[in-house]
Each structure stands twice: as C-alpha cells, then as structure tokens.
Amino acid sequence: MNRRGKLALGVLSAIHAAAGFAGFLAPYEPSTQHREHALAAPTRIVLRGLTVTAVLPAPGGTSEFPVRWLRRTEDGWHLFTVDEPGKIFLLGTDSLGRDQWSRLLHGARISLFSGVLAALLAGLIGTVLGLLAGYYSGWCDRVVTQVGDIFLALPWLYLLLGARAALPLDASPLVVLSGLLAVMGIAGWPRPARLVRGMALSLRERHYVMAARGFGAGHTYILTRHILPPVWPAVAEFVCLAIPQFVMAEVTLSFLGLGLSEPAASWGTMLAAFARLDAMTGAPWLAAPAAALALVSLCYRGLLSSGTRRGGGEPERG
C-alpha cells in the first residue's frame, strides 16, 4: 500500500476511533440544549501564557474561562471541559443550543456504522447472487439479471416509508436507521451482483477451471477455490466505494425531509439543518458534517486508488 493509501487508512482509523470515544472527546451530551446560547459561533480559543482559554462574549466585553483537561463529570470522563457558566463550543451551536462538536462525534457513530452495515449487506447478497448468475448461467443468469434490473428501477422511497411505519414507535434511532439502511442495503445488491457476475462469467472459462472440472471437481470446490478468491478484492473495492454512498444515502433521506433520524444527532439531520438559506448565510459553522463527510469520502477513495488499479478503470459512481 502506497503512501496515499496509508494516509487515508490513518485518517479513517482516526475518525472511527474518535467516533468510538465520542463520549470522552466531547465536552457535552449531544442532546443537551444550552438554551441561552442558541446559534452561537464557535468559541474563540486563545493561549494565555501556557493555559488554553476560551473567550466568550459577555455583557460589556468578554469573559475568559480556562480549559480544564481530563475532568470527570456526572456523565463520565471528558478530555476537555470548561467550568460553568463558561461554555466551549468548538464548532458552535445549532438553533436549539446543542454543541455541534459533540453532535458531530456522536453522530459519526450512527452515520458511519449504518453505512458499513448497508454496504456489507449489499456486497454479501450481491456476491452470492452474482456468483449464481455468472457461474451457473442459463436461466439462473436471466432471472437474476432481470430481477436485478427491476430492483434498480423500483421506487424505494415507498418501501422505506412503509418499513419505518412498521417499526415500533419506541425503537431507538439506531435501530430505526439500521432497519432502514438494511432495507437499502438489501435493495442495493444489483450493482455488486453485476460486477461479480461479469467476473464469474469470464473466470469460468479459464483454463484451470476447465481443467479442474475435467478432473471431476464439484461446483462448490470450484467456486470456493477458483472463482471466489479473485472476486473478493473486487467486492471489497465495491464495499469501500459503497460505504460513503450509503452514508450519503442516510444524509440524503434526512435532507429530503423523510425525517428518519431527527432529533438524534446524525450527520444527515445536521446537514439538513444547514441546507436552508437562513442557516447558510447566518450560521456557516453548521456545515461541519459536510466537511467530515467529504473527508470520509476522500479517504475511502484514497484507500481504493492505492490498490492495484491501473488508474482510470474505476467502476461507475452511483
């Protein structure tokens, strides 16, 4: 893996680790509303001698609060906090006064995890069906391809609405999101299936496969020993590509007002709050999840292109 790939992997690991330690890295709970500080800009941080200080606007000027490191509050340990009535909003607050940095970290869990889940599901189902279609060919192939085309053309919005309605009302946002992205993942199998099918078709005609058949090898043996191994990297590549796409799917759905996650902190709902005229002009710090999303996307791409591709032969977007 070249330098670019290592860098991408490093950044991705850092982001996922940060999401994992969200409670520690965030000074506040994602749902806590600091109602006196709605739509506050990011807090100014200055260095006073050797102490990192937060500077907050106060009547008649500013007031300063030193940053406390490694403190324990009622909800656990935090890397950094500020004594009340001071506040430290690294990325500002939203209209209900919720700290955006805390929401970004906690939201990463939901968004990243569900993206992985959906991509894995799509990859798994797609691999199985693609293998069946490409290897066995004939009517199996025709059925799988035709059904795949139908899946691609169906209006999934409705199924999602129905699925959301079928879930119990008090399911946690994580369960809801997982459920919905599971549906989307299951619905997403045609793309990897096509890819795997193509590969299986051509691999089947290879000499060593024919030779193995000649020796009396069973289908399962051939599939696992000869077809699958070259297929895995392609599927892995698909999954890598698909993860940010499914993360975006969650973002897009929330953005389109299907409201699948609010008020839980997910990058999708945070972005939906930003994508309005008054927020874009008045509170630009709300765009943080967009930057985070772009970063994650870039990293996954970087990971891929550090692989063996000759460059330029990438599978389609979308």
Add this chain to the structure above:
Amino acid sequence: MGEILKAFIAAGALLSLAPPAAAREPRGAKLVVGQRGEPRSFNPVVEIDEPTRIVNSLLHSTLARTDPVSRRLEPALAESWKKSGDGRRILVRLKPGLRFSDGRPLTAADVAFSFEVFQDEKIAAPQREVLVLNGKSVSVRMLDDRSVALDLAFPTALGERMLEAIPILPRHRLEEPFRQGRLRQVWGNNASPSEVAGAGPFQIGRIEPGRRLALMRNPNYWRRGKDGRALPYLDEIEFVFAPSEDSLVARLLGGEIDLVAGLGSGSFASLKKAGNAQHLSPLDLGPSLDYTFLLFNLNRSSPAAGQLKRRLEWFSDARFRRALSLTVDREAIVRLVYRGHATALWGHVTPARGPWFDPSLPRPAPSLTKARRLLRDAGYGWDGGGNLVDRSGAPVEFTIAASSSNPAYTQTAAILQEDFKKLGIGARTVSLEFRSLLDRVTVKKDYDLAVMALRPGEPDPAADMNVLLSSGKAHLWNLGGPPHDWEIEVDDLMRRQLTATDGRKRVELFHKVQQILASQAPIVSLASPNVLIAGPRGLAGVVAIAGGHPALSNADSLYWVRNDAGASDRSER
C-alpha cells in the same frame, strides 16, 4: 369593552407600508404575490385547500363581509338585511344594478341558486357545514328580483355567518352542469379564463399552469372606495408559484416578487438581515389562528395491551397532564424554535381570535415544584437515580412523535424532551413522516404523545366544532371512543353556543369551555406562530384579518403609493 377593543387591535394592526404623508395618488398597477401552492380549482364548491380559497375570495363576493378595519359585519352584495322577531328568518335585500364579471346581472335568483348548490348533499361542498346546523338545512326563497328570505330551522346567532360564507355563483353558467350532476368537475384549473364568472374584485386573466396566474380587475365590481372611485385600485394581481420557501425568498430579494405571506421564522430572519433590500418590508403581524400543541393519547376505544396500556393509564390522569404542562418552557419554544416570532399559548384559542380568547385563563410560568407536587398527589415518586416512577415502581418513559415535514415540530419535541427530563421522565422524540404520523394518530391510535398543529379557518368557535365535540372527526385525543364526563360537558356547552342567539352568551359559554380544557388538559397548548409577511414598501391599504390571507383580505383597496426617496418614515405595528 376596553378589553375587547384591545384584543381587536392586537389581532390585526392597520398597516400602511408607505410613508403616511407621501403623495397618495392611487394609480392602477400590478402586484406580484409569491406563494408555494397553486389553486386546484376555481370552483368554490370544491374549495378544500388554502390556495384555492385565496384565489376564489378574489374572484367571488358574498352577501356580507367582515370589514377588515371596523371588524363588523357589513353589507357587501346585500344592501341590507333584517332578522325577524323570532330570529328564524333573515330578509336580505340586494344592492341594485349588480353584475357578474361577464356583464350579466346578479339577482336574487343567483342567490337562491347558490344557497341550493352549497347545501346539496351530493355536491358535499365544505361550506355545507355553515348552512346545515344540527342536521337542519336552510330554506331560501326568492321574494322578488332583489330580495330573498332565509328560513332557519331554529334561531341562532350563526345565521348571519351564512351571509358571509356563501359566495354568490352565476346561475347562468352553473345551473346546467348542476342539474346534470357534473358541477364538481367544472371550473377546474384548466378552465379557460372566460369560462369563470364571479362578482369579486378580480377575474381570471392568464393561466400558466405550474408557473403563474394573473388576475385582472373586474370592471363590474360592486364596491366603491371612500373617494368614490370604482374598486379595485390595482389593475392586476399576479400569483407566482415557486417550489419552496427558499426560492420564494430568493425571488423576493431579486425583485421578481413583491409580496409573500406565511413565511417561516427562518426565512423571515434572513429577510430582515438582508437590510440592503430597500424595497422590502418584513413584518410580524402578531399571533395567527394556528396553535401548536402536545397531544395525549386518551383513546378509550383502542384495545391496548401491555406496555401501551400502562402508559395510557399514566396519561389518563389529569394531574399527570397538568404536571407536564407546568414543566413546559414555552418561552424557550417561542425564542428558539420560532426566533421570537410566536406567541406562547396556554389554551388552544389564540389572542388573534379577539373576544373569543379568554384573558382570565391562568398563564403560569414553568414551575418544577408545582409539577412535582401534582405528581406526588397523583401517586408518583422518584427512585434513587432521580427517575420518575409510578405506583408500581415502573419508570415513566414514553415517546413524543412529531412530524418531520416541518422542522419546527421536531425541534419543539426536542425541547419538550429536555423539559420532561427535569422531572425525571425518560421522554424520547420520534420523528415520522407527516402522513405516517397522522395515520398512527387517527387510524391506528398507536402513539403516546404527539406534537401537532391545527389551523382554525376563522375566529368563531364554530371552527372548533369538529375538534371539541367528542364525536368530531378531529377530536384527536379520543377519536370515536366513549367520552369522559368532562367531554360530555364540553359537548353540551359547544352545542348550546351554536344555538345561542346572544353574542355575549356565546362568548361566555366558549370561555367556560376553555376553562374546562385548561383544567383537564387533554392537550398542552404550546405556541401560535405569528403571521409573517414580507411586502413591498409603497404598497398601502394592507390590513390583516384573522383567518384570511394576511395581505390580500383587503385586496380591493390596495394601491401603490409614489415613494419619494428619502422619505423613510413608516408607520407599522
């Protein structure tokens, strides 16, 4: 009396969006109004949505109208009317020389025809509810060319409301489709402009489906301005339809549109900030008729089991509900969700409803101590971790459902969630797509609490019948189930105010209803979003009236004023 006057003034300010001393030379001109929805039809019989209602109010006239300035019911197409001694008959005399926009005369025959159409069962017009009270319809007889007699089944103060609610339709155009049973299908939004005739201030000029609708002045309009000139002053009102509020704001700032009403607080805030938009004047006109509320699931008809059953038991105690009401920080909702452009509510009747609003209702500030006391009385307690537990020791947890169609609802639910946490309640907000939420609340009745909003069509309590009557289709907290005792009492009071003949008695009865609702709290009223409009400087004569379009209720008297540069004095309230 002073109270009522103050309430009237508070309900809708007289605005002049132009310098008072500027040259007041009413000249004809065009007003471009932007809105999101376009009318489904130009047929008043199928008027179920707001945009259709707005356009139809400009195309047709009624026998009487509430004057936006004096707020009294005044003759419109009618010259005068007289109620008989027993209150069961109203004699209406039409003005002489009335004509429709196509030049044909408007006579008593058209009035009789209109009343017949709107009462017809097969037509099932929404306005039928105004005419058919307690199941009894109104009989209308032509006395002569200019007089009709309305015979009511029983004397009621709502008789005059009929004069205001029924647009007079041209018999010469609509009688044939009506007799053939296809009246509902005519005058759709693909009609040709010359097909539609009405007695309103404007008539249809150009229709561009999906993009714009131009209404031109009706030269045969009956009304004259105070200066004796024929109204309307404006030559044309053009409606421009845009897909979203953001695009409306963009076009406002770009000068493509003059006026937008019904803005959200976010758009309003960004319009106010665009201080360099010299030609715009964003205005907050005070509380609307709408009310946002927290709904409790008090349904007794659905077979609840297990967890839901236990939660329903909590909700069924009025003390529990009142305790929650005492915890809600309404000021935070007004400030954070609506950026200050809302009015806190402690009852579903907003101050915009004038005398119907009961000013004596208590408006307590949030008090955790009082709430805790109420809960203790009701048998609740707190465990070691500070969580609220019921008699059996089960922690109190429930979901608050909110519609995702409007971020205000989910944000309100988020605020409520945090407020209830202070009592030790584990509340969780769940956002659902609008229709899914409605389906859950009205059909499946499978929910705990829900944040919802309703919009009465007019200030009169008759607009609340469907909500407050236990048999009503919008009686959301207990749909179709056996009513509680206090609901039976409310039913009785509402029916009595419908048939009362004295206006003051009606007010008294309706105030009593509000007091019962305050003590039983089936819903916790939260806030009423204010009416927000952005209009052009230089437009005069705008008067807001509760229930109508905030800027077009007085459309026939709007005019442009020459605005000299430098004259920046504006009177606005």
Add this chain to the structure above:
Amino acid sequence: MRFLLTRALRGAGLVAAVAVLGFLMMEAAPGDFLTDLRSSPGIPTATVEQMQRDSSLDRPVWSRLVSWIRSLLSGDLGVSLIWHRPVADLVWPRACNTALLSLTGLSGAWLVGVPLAALSAARSGSWVSRAASLLVSALVALPDLLVALLVLLTAVSTRWIPVSGSLAGAGFALALIALPAVYRHTYSSMRMAMGEPFVESARAHGLPPVRVWTGHILPAAAGPLISLLGLSFSSLLSASLLVEVVLGWPGLGPLLLEAVAARDQHVVLAGVVLSAGLLAAASLLIDLLLVLCDPRIRRDGL
C-alpha cells in the same frame, strides 16, 4: 435484429413489472392522499367521502390496480390528486425541464471533460494531467448532495449565479457531478486506444499526429464512450433529482417528492413507469448504437 427484439421485449417486461410492484409498494406506505383531510377540522366528512368517490380511492386495491393498468395501456396516465390536472399535462413540462437540465449538465461535462482527458492522455505525466486528475479525484469524492450544496453556497454568497430556479446554477452543479466519470472513461479509453497495434502502425506509416488521433484513436475510443452514455444516464437521473431539489429547478424531482409525500398515486406511478421506460429505452438505444459503431460486435455478437 432478433437480438434487438428480445431486448425490447425484456424492456417491456421490466416496465410492466415495475408498474405493478410500484403500485403495490405505494399501498404498503401508511396513509393515503386523504389522510390529512380526514382529520382536518375544516373539511366535513361528507366532503371527504365525496372526494374519495371522485378519486376512486374507495375501491379495493386489486380493482384500482386493474383499472390503472387498463388506462395506462390506453395511454391515459390518470389525474393528479394534488394538482387536479391530468398527470400527462403535469409530468410532460417537468420531464422536459429535467431533460434540459440533464442535457445541459452532460454537455457541460463533456465539453470540459473530453478535451481535458484527451489532453491528459496525450501528455500523461505533465502538470496538466496531474492537475486534472487531482481536480477529478476531489470531485468524485464529494457526494452529489454536497456538490449541489456547494454550488448553492457559492450562489448565495457571491451572487454570480441566481440562487434558485435558474438553469445556469443547476446545470453547473450537474456538470460538476458528471465530470469525473466522463473524464475517467475518456482517459482510460484513449489510453487503451493509444496502445492498440493499429495506432502504432498508423504512426509508423508517418501519419501526422492529428490524423492519428482523429482517424484512429478517437473512433476506437468511441465505443466505450457510447456505453458510458448509457451507464451514466441512470446515475444522472438520481443526481438530477438532488440538484433540482437543492437549486430549485422545476423538474421531475421536486414533483415526485411532493407527490410521494402527499401519496398522489398517479403522479408517482407515472414517474416510476416513465423512468423505468426511459432506462429500458436508453439501454436499447445504447445497444443499437454499439452494434452500429463497432463492427466487431456485429460479427461476434454482444
């Protein structure tokens, strides 16, 4: 010929299946068009019932499915419940708008992407090629929605393009989204064509470079480019929906979203069937073009 016929039949089968399944999926979603009217205090129950009869929502599912299919086969797309107009009248201008947007976006992407890719392929390793591939990598990493939001942000803060409802803004965003794919495909097919033996021999014959390019490389690269047209069509459709919603372009996207939210059956189904039909037609066209352009396929079969 027979091959094309079977493909056409498959396409028709696809559209039929999508139509029926789409209809059933609509039924699965909770609530219908009249849900909010049913609980609206201002609309009497009798009015709602009458509307139910008008829109035949009172008939059972299978009956409505059958009559919808029948009307579809006779070319009648039904009447919209929200806008109260024939669906065809509603969908046609919107579809044209979307087509216009897609064309604008695609042409923008091609006008910039193809020359850029050709240049990079010809001078690989130069700063042009490196800068181009950097730009494209950045663009491809950004999800569609973010690109659209970025364009909106630019419009709002700089006012170089109108904020909402203009073809310039929406077209620009779509071109940015489509650019990476165009660039990459062109680049790789050029490189592949450049390495072909007949190019080598053309060069060896002493043909000027321009002739080599126009006469040999470009035509060879045309095949994959045409299949790119087909592949990018479907992803362009979903990207254009986002761009239309974010930048206020009155295309099919916002129409369908609103119809979905309001459960306006006929509009949604018309949209679904239309896009499935377009997909099927596009893939048929692509196959046709491929057969015409590449004699090898004609000889060996697809």
